[in-house]
Amino acid sequence: MAYARAGWPSAEVIETARLTLEPLRLEHAEEMAPALDDHRLHEYIGGRPATVQQLRARYARQLTGRSADGAQGWLNWIVRHRESNAVVGTVQATLREGAAGTSAEIAWVVAAAHQRQGYAKEAAAAMVRWLRRHGADVFVAHVHPEHEASASVAGHVGLEPTDAIRDGEVRWTS
Numbered sequence: 001m002a003y004a005r006a007g008w009p010s011a012e013v014i015e016t017a018r019l020t021l022e023p024l025r026l027e028h029a030e031e032m033a034p035a036l037d038d039h040r041l042h043e044y045i046g047g048r049p050a051t052v053q054q055l056r057a058r059y060a061r062q063l064t065g066r067s068a069d070g071a072q073g074w075l076n077w078i079v080r081h082r083e084s085n086a087v088v089g090t091v092q093a094t095l096r097e098g099a100a101g102t103s104a105e106i107a108w109v110v111a112a113a114h115q116r117q118g119y120a121k122e123a124a125a126a127m128v129r130w131l132r133r134h135g136a137d138v139f140v141a142h143v144h145p146e147h148e149a150s151a152s153v154a155g156h157v158g159l160e161p162t163d164a165i166r167d168g169e170v171r172w173t174s
Contacts, residue, residue, distance in 0.1 A: 008073025009134040024076035029055035035111040079123045088114045091127045103138040121156040142169035
């Protein structure tokens with residue numbers, strides 16, 4: 001059973017050694033669309049790259065911070081390289097309140113040009129630490145069974161694979 005909650009936390013700036021996680025803003029769509037315009041990013045998740053207009057519409061929905069019924073809290077960050085200021089990707093969390101506490105379903109995307117540099121691990125770990133400080137105690141991610149890089153990120157933040165499969169993806173949890 002999910003519980004509606006009006007006071008979900010709001011995303012704040014998170015700094016790491018190399019990255020800044022900026023709370024999502026509508027104007028990020030102009031930078032993110034070209035950074036994410038690569039079909040390889042959709043190999044495991046399906047779909048195709050979003051246009052600036054599609055990202056603006058998606059970001060406008062996400063910026064409400066919660067589902068219409070209040071049962072989910074939505075947190076979204078743009079990941080930026082601190083030194084170059086280049087956008088690297090995104091991290092996000094969907095919060096739910098349950099009988100066992102607050103769970104956070106987390107996800108990450110790193111632009112193809114910035115992969116294989118540890119940015120997903122660094123950004124996801126920083127987000128998880130922030131979420132823990134803000135009351136999340138259970139973490140979940142869904143990873144395609146052949147997506148080794150995402151499986152590595154999930155393991156890095158303390159998640160373990162389960163036998164549960166949803167839409168062809170393995171459920172990882174802490």
